[in-house]
Amino acid sequence: xxxxxxxxxxxxxxxxxxxxxxxxxxxxxxxxxxxxxxxxxxxxxxxxxxxxxxxxxxxxxxxxxxxxxxxxxxxxxxxxxxxxxxxxxxxxxxxxxxxxxxxxxxxxxxxxxxxxxxxxxxxxxxxxxxxxxxxxxxxxxxxxxxxxxxxxxxxxxxxxxxxxxxxxxxxxxxxxxxxxxxxxxxxxxxxxxxxxxxxxxxxxxxxxxxxxxxxxxxxxxxxxxxxxxxxxxxxxxxxxxxxxxxxxxxxxxxxxxxxxxxxxxxxxxxxxxxxxxxxxxxxxxxxxxxxxxxxxxxxxxxxxxxxxxxxxxxxxxxxxxxxxxxxxxxxxxxxxxxxxxxxxxxxxxxxxxxxxxxxxxxxxxxxxxxxxxxxxxxxxxxxxxxxxxxxxxxxxxxxxxxxxxxxxxxxxxxxxxxxxxxxxxxxxxxxxxxxxxxxxxxxxxxxxxxxxxxxxxxxxxxxxxxxxxxxxxxxxxxxxxxxxxxxxxxxxxxxxxxxxxxxxxxxxxxxxxxxxxxxxxxxxxxxxxxxxxxxxxxxxxxxxxxxxxxxxxxxxxxxxxxxxxxxxxxxxxxxxxxxxxxxxxxxxxxxxxxxxxxxxxxxxxxxxxxxxxxxxxxxxxxxxxxxxxxxxxxxxxxxxxxxxxxxxxxxxxxxxxxxxxxxxxxxxxxxxxxxxxxxxxxxxxxxxxxxxxxxxxxxxxxxxxxxxxxxxxxxxxxxxxxxxxxxxxxxxxxxxxxxxxxxxxxxxxxxxxxxxxxxxxxxxxxxxxxxxxxxxxxxxx
Amino acid sequence: xxxxxxxxxxxxxxxxxxxxxxxxxxxxxxxxxxxxxxxxxxxxxxxxxxxxxxxxxxxxxxxxxxxxxxxxxxxxxxxxxxxxxxxxxxxxxxxxxxxxxxxxxxxxxxxxxxxxxxxxxxxxxxxxxxxxxxxxxxxxxxxxxxxxxxxxxxxxxxxxxx
Ligand code: FES
Ligand code: FES
Numbered sequence: 001x002x003x004x005x006x007x008x009x010x011x012x013x014x015x016x017x018x019x020x021x022x023x024x025x026x027x028x029x030x031x032x033x034x035x036x037x038x039x040x041x042x043x044x045x046x047x048x049x050x051x052x053x054x055x056x057x058x059x060x061x062x063x064x065x066x067x068x069x070x071x072x073x074x075x076x077x078x079x080x081x082x083x084x085x086x087x088x089x090x091x092x093x094x095x096x097x098x099x100x101x102x103x104x105x106x107x108x109x110x111x112x113x114x115x116x117x118x119x120x121x122x123x124x125x126x127x128x129x130x131x132x133x134x135x136x137x138x139x140x141x142x143x144x145x146x147x148x149x150x151x152x153x154x155x156x157x158x159x160x161x162x163x164x165x166x167x168x169x170x171x172x173x174x175x176x177x178x179x180x181x182x183x184x185x186x187x188x189x190x191x192x193x194x195x196x197x198x199x200x201x202x203x204x205x206x207x208x209x210x211x212x213x214x215x216x217x218x219x220x221x222x223x224x225x226x227x228x229x230x231x232x233x234x235x236x237x238x239x240x241x242x243x244x245x246x247x248x249x250x251x252x253x254x255x256x257x258x259x260x261x262x263x264x265x266x267x268x269x270x271x272x273x274x275x276x277x278x279x280x281x282x283x284x285x286x287x288x289x290x291x292x293x294x295x296x297x298x299x300x301x302x303x304x305x306x307x308x309x310x311x312x313x314x315x316x317x318x319x320x321x322x323x324x325x326x327x328x329x330x331x332x333x334x335x336x337x338x339x340x341x342x343x344x345x346x347x348x349x350x351x352x353x354x355x356x357x358x359x360x361x362x363x364x365x366x367x368x369x370x371x372x373x374x375x376x377x378x379x380x381x382x383x384x385x386x387x388x389x390x391x392x393x394x395x396x397x398x399x400x401x402x403x404x405x406x407x408x409x410x411x412x413x414x415x416x417x418x419x420x421x422x423x424x425x426x427x428x429x430x431x432x433x434x435x436x437x438x439x440x441x442x443x444x445x446x447x448x449x450x451x452x453x454x455x456x457x458x459x460x461x462x463x464x465x466x467x468x469x470x471x472x473x474x475x476x477x478x479x480x481x482x483x484x485x486x487x488x489x490x491x492x493x494x495x496x497x498x499x500x501x502x503x504x505x506x507x508x509x510x511x512x513x514x515x516x517x518x519x520x521x522x523x524x525x526x527x528x529x530x531x532x533x534x535x536x537x538x539x540x541x542x543x544x545x546x547x548x549x550x551x552x553x554x555x556x557x558x559x560x561x562x563x564x565x566x567x568x569x570x571x572x573x574x575x576x577x578x579x580x581x582x583x584x585x586x587x588x589x590x591x592x593x594x595x596x597x598x599x600x601x602x603x604x605x606x607x608x609x610x611x612x613x614x615x616x617x618x619x620x621x622x623x624x625x626x627x628x629x630x631x632x633x634x635x636x637x638x639x640x641x642x643x644x645x646x647x648x649x650x651x652x653x654x655x656x657x658x659x660x661x662x663x664x665x666x667x668x669x670x671x672x673x674x675x676x677x678x679x680x681x682x683x684x685x686x687x688x689x690x691x692x693x694x695x696x697x698x699x700x701x702x703x704x705x706x707x708x709x710x711x712x713x714x715x716x717x718x719x720x721x722x723x724x725x726x727x728x729x730x731x732x733x734x735x736x737x738x739x740x741x742x743x744x745x746x747x748x749x750x751x752x753x754x755x756x757x758x759x760x761x762x763x764x765x766x767x768x769x770x771x772x773x774x775x776x777x778x779x780x781x
Numbered sequence: 782x783x784x785x786x787x788x789x790x791x792x793x794x795x796x797x798x799x800x801x802x803x804x805x806x807x808x809x810x811x812x813x814x815x816x817x818x819x820x821x822x823x824x825x826x827x828x829x830x831x832x833x834x835x836x837x838x839x840x841x842x843x844x845x846x847x848x849x850x851x852x853x854x855x856x857x858x859x860x861x862x863x864x865x866x867x868x869x870x871x872x873x874x875x876x877x878x879x880x881x882x883x884x885x886x887x888x889x890x891x892x893x894x895x896x897x898x899x900x901x902x903x904x905x906x907x908x909x910x911x912x913x914x915x916x917x918x919x920x921x922x923x924x925x926x927x928x929x930x931x932x933x934x935x936x937x938x939x940x941x942x943x
Contacts, residue, residue: 011873011874011876012873012876014881015872015873015878015881016865016873017881018878018880018881018884018885019856019860019865019869019872019873019878019881019884019888020816020856020857020859020860020865020869021814021815021816021817021855021856021857021885022816022857023816023881023882024815025815025818025882027815027819028809028815030813121799122806123799123801123802199917200880200882200917201818201820201826201828201880201882201883201915201916201917201918202818202820202880202882203819203820251880251881252880253818253880253881253882253883254879254880254882254917254918256917283819285819285821285822286820286821286822286823286826287822505880506879506880506881506918507879508879671876672876674876675876675879675918675919675923676879678919678920678921678922678923679879679917679918679919679920680920681920682917682919682920682921683917705821705822705823705825706821706823706825706826706915707823707825711825711915711917713911713912713914713915713921714907714908714909714911714912714914714921714924714925715908715909715911715912717908717920717921717922719904719922719925719926720920720922743920
């Protein structure tokens with residue numbers, strides 16, 4: 001390993017440009033002749049459109065054009081799609097209601113786009129958008145998913161009777177019922193998982209450029225997966241043919257899932273650029289982001305967990321209603337099903353599991369994956385239940401968990417997943433030691449002396465990440481394969497460009513991917529460039545989400561490097577008249593093992609391109625690519641422990657310490673991994689304590705700005721104590737598992753378990769605001 | 782429409798803009814200095830923080846016309862002669878950024894915080910002073926570490942110079 005290689009805390013290559021203001025985000029892009037867009041959005045949560053009159057708007061200063069859904073329809077632009085087919089338990093396919101990029105007949109949530117205004121400046125576009133007269137005929141509204149399923153409620157889409165999208169199940173209902181009937185103890189709980197807004201700090205933006213000269217389209221966009229954006233825009237929305245569409249996702253200021261999907265604005269701006277003949281840029285403001293970025297979570301569940309006399313779990317029964325909002329977003333259907341129910345076994349050996357999931361349309365913004373996507377919902381449900389069960393059974397939370405841990409691998413759960421490797425007890429022990437669990441009683445007593453209620457809570461999570469393999473996701477309904485691709489171009493002088501289909505929006509790929517190359521070839525990290533986010537440069541890709549960049553994206557790079565090394569060895573062996581199998585690559589040179597013969601890397605590269613003296617039949621050049629499709633998911637797991645103090649006078653919760661002990665397999669850059677955990681924990685604490693998207697009964701969004709939606713700030717959080725143990729993943733060449741989501745998955749239950757421990761009342765829903773905690777603390781359990 | 786002149790990063794600049802144009806848009810659109818970001822519309826996020834006559838301000842909260850005649854420093858003006866400012870260097874060393882979007886505002890806030898408190902800063906003070914800046918990526922842990930480290934180093938440098 002070189003100093004910059006795998007396992008080293010290499011400072012990030014990308015930081016300099018961000019720190020000096022030279023980052024290039026979509027809203028920073030300008031092209032000649034560019035104009036600005038504003039969208040006309042529905043102020044009603046549900047209404048039919050009787051007419052649209054843009055006459056006044058068209059006459060306003062600076063306005064180029066106003067376009068609405070009728071023109072979009074006339075141009076054959078398709079509906080937005082959901083790319084993951086789920087079937088109900090009766091065999092019927094999910095009920096997909098039409099989602100027009102610009103609504104032409106009906107609007108279904110506040111913020112639904114109706115028309116686009118293109119003007120000389122943002123201000124002029126917004127002024128004119130205000131002047132577009134839309135004749136709405138309001139319809140009755142439903143925002144609550146449980147209510148939406150009842151008879152006589154407002155109906156959102158004709159396809160979906162009672163707003164039910166699908167009624168899906170997984171597992172063995174009969175076995176679970178038998179176990180419940182025979183149980184020595186059953187723990188029952190109702191679980192709410194609050195609706196969140198992802199809130200990356202960079203608002204979404206897009207710049208659509210149609211070049212009439214070449215009949216070619218370019219789309220700059222804030223995307224986590226530009227190739228998928230190109231595929232969907234060409235294959236489903238008919239905006240442009242795939243070979244004539246270049247999608248560029250430049251620097252992207254955070255995604256957390258919300259930038260996986262294709263939104264109406266990207267489609268409409270690209271189309272509008274062709275209609276108007278000018279490049280069209282749209283940048284969301286924060287209120288638009290709250291109104292239109294896909295939200296996350298929003299589950300209502302009931303759970304029953306059965307135990308035998310020895311405190312072993314015998315069965316788990318889960319019934320979940322998931323609110324998917326007004327339309328089905330791109331991945332929305334897989335989140336509460338295959339990303340959720342398949343993780344309900346957690347770290348535990350549970351013989352029988354049955355999950356029933358109903359998804360529902362409501363007059364709210366579409367809900368889709370948000371950091372963790374399904375796995376936080378599963379972990380929250382399971383770990384709140386474990387904690388509750390431990391209290392009911394009179395056991396310590398650690399003891400109950402230990403009794404039920406999976407201990408031998410591979411482990412087949414009753415809900416599809418096959419865990420490949422893990423050591424759950426090691427994480428639990430590490431977290432308890434770091435949190436000084438045994439000293440808690442004394443700390444609690446000391447806090448009581450100050451009139452404070454102190455509590456401690458844990459959660460043990462598992463997640464399936466490295467989203468792939470293609471055949472598996474295909475059999476579960478995915479519309480695409482989830483491999484990844486990489487290309488390694490060795491330049492004539494030996495410097496290296498890596499083109500990866502992964503996309504970095506804060507994860508530091510420009511550093512970690514370069515570390516892998518540096519490690520393999522012994523080259524300085526500055527001689528390696530990582531190129532991503534541009535469909536014209538990168539051969540193919542599926543983007544970044546579900547902690548797949550390391551396990552899938554870097555594995556593809558490792559495979560491409562295998563090919564580069566093999567060819568480089570052939571060339572070097574020829575140059576040194578040695579046997580190819582004797583060549584080793586070390587410290588930027590190709591050496592004949594056991595001799596002092598070597599050629600520097602750059603000289604081999606030059607030889608590949610001068611091609612004056614290559615082995616007979618060998619192609620000139622040195623550029624190799626690979627696709628990688630893993631055999632299984634990876635299974636990071638860990639234990640989180642949180643200690644809180646609640647002020648009984650005010651209900652205010654202070655997080656005293658937060659400990660994370662994760663098993664991420666092998667680690668490329670510990671500094672970056674720790675940063676990912678910190679960020680995830682902050683989002684999890686945000687969900688548990690502060691954040692909630694709220695609508696009123698008429699479907700107006702009450703939390704449409706940072707004044708109303710409580711984002712965690714520095715003072716809301718402690719410093720975190722993080723550590724890792726590293727059971728290598730046996731399913732990929734690097735042994736990595738993925739770390740991006742863990743913090744957001746493991747932390748909410750640990751925190752709520754700690755607060756309920758402190759106040760002695762288990763009836764607490766997220767976010768545990770001071771008001772709610774105060775009220776709960778008054779009543780006890 | 783108004784013609785506005787100000788000093789930005791040590792250079793005199795002028796531009797013509799609407800009376801309603803905010804300083805942040807003047808900086809980004811008229812001057813092409815896109816390091817200063819817009820993250821919200823309610824002056825809550827701090828992505829837009831610049832220095833105006835030596836003090837940090839949210840450039841989304843004042844009109845460009847109000848800033849006429851003042852001396853503005855943006856993130857682009859912080860590094861000198863290709864050398865990162867100690868606060869920038871500390872953010873890099875302590876991994877105080879991920880997506881980088883909040884970073885310019887964070888750094889400008891930090892520089893002003895350190896100017897006012899120097900090495901007297903402690904963790905609680907840094908967290909309290911970051912009240913006006915939101916970061917969604919880092920959990921603040923490493924930002925706090927970076928600011929404390931920079932305060933220490935800059936305080937140390939100052940003491941050594943005295
Ligand atoms: S953009 Fe100025 S505070 Fe958010
Ligand atoms: S680094 Fe992404 S918001 Fe702070």
